Structure formats: structure tokens, C-alpha cells
Amino acid sequence: MIIGIVNEYIEAIIRLVVHGPKGHEQELDAVVDTGFDGSLSLPPAIITALGLPYRQRGRAILANGSEAVFNIHEATVDWDGQRRRIKVDDANTDPLVGMDLLYGYELKIDVVEGGGVIINLLPKPKAVA
Numbered sequence: 001m002i003i004g005i006v007n008e009y010i011e012a013i014i015r016l017v018v019h020g021p022k023g024h025e026q027e028l029d030a031v032v033d034t035g036f037d038g039s040l041s042l043p044p045a046i047i048t049a050l051g052l053p054y055r056q057r058g059r060a061i062l063a064n065g066s067e068a069v070f071n072i073h074e075a076t077v078d079w080d081g082q083r084r085r086i087k088v089d090d091a092n093t094d095p096l097v098g099m100d101l102l103y104g105y106e107l108k109i110d111v112v113e114g115g116g117v118i119i120n121l122l123p124k125p126k127a128v129a
Helices: 044-050
Strands: 002-006 012-019 025-032 040-042 054-061 067-079 082-090 105-109 116-121
Touching: 012 040, 012 044, 012 116, 025 044, 040 044, 040 067, 044 082, 054 082
Parallel strands: 040 082
Antiparallel strands: 002 012, 002 116, 012 025, 012 067, 054 067, 067 082, 105 116
């Protein structure tokens, strides 16, 4: 289970530890963004500090309808008690957790200032005979 809190801006915040390939790590607060279909976005300064390796270029249509081109890097993140290798989008915003990282989990948010954010692993579907 991952636990967070809703801040004064009514953003669902969770704390993550992100690891680079050479042992660098950074603990940070990230906003849960259900409109973001990637795993995690980080600002360039954090990507550089962690030494995250470049993997490819990406394209996205933003909420305002414009298209953005950005670099995609690779990192390891502590997620629900395990380390998970993920793609990280380079973005000049606060860190964002997207739907790809949340896939397979239930997200519960009490949408009031100081409300709880709970992310739980969904049970595996039963096999159909």
C-alpha cells in the first residue's frame, strides 16, 4: 500500500524514492495525475542529478491541445515495497505520477485539504476455466 495526502492546492501527493544507475537516489513528492498516461515525469535538474540514461524521444498532446516533444529516460523507483524499472519523461513541471505507474492498482483520494491518498494493489483476476 502507498499512502499520501491531499495538499492545500487540492493535489494528491505521494512520496517516492527514485534511483539512478550509479547509486544516486532522491526522495521526492509527486503529484498523482490521472490525465498523464506515462509512468513518471521529472524536471531536467533531477534527471541530471540522478544521472538517468536517455532512452528515446517522446511526443504528447497536452491538455491545451498543443504537441510536446520530450526526452524519455530510465530510472528505478521504489513502488509498493519493490523496486520497479520505469520510463521517466523529461518535463519542466513538478514530478508527476501517471497512469502507467498506477496500472494494476486502486487509487482512493479523499478530495479535501489534508485528505488521504491510498494506492492498493488490485487482486489478480481469477483464471476462467
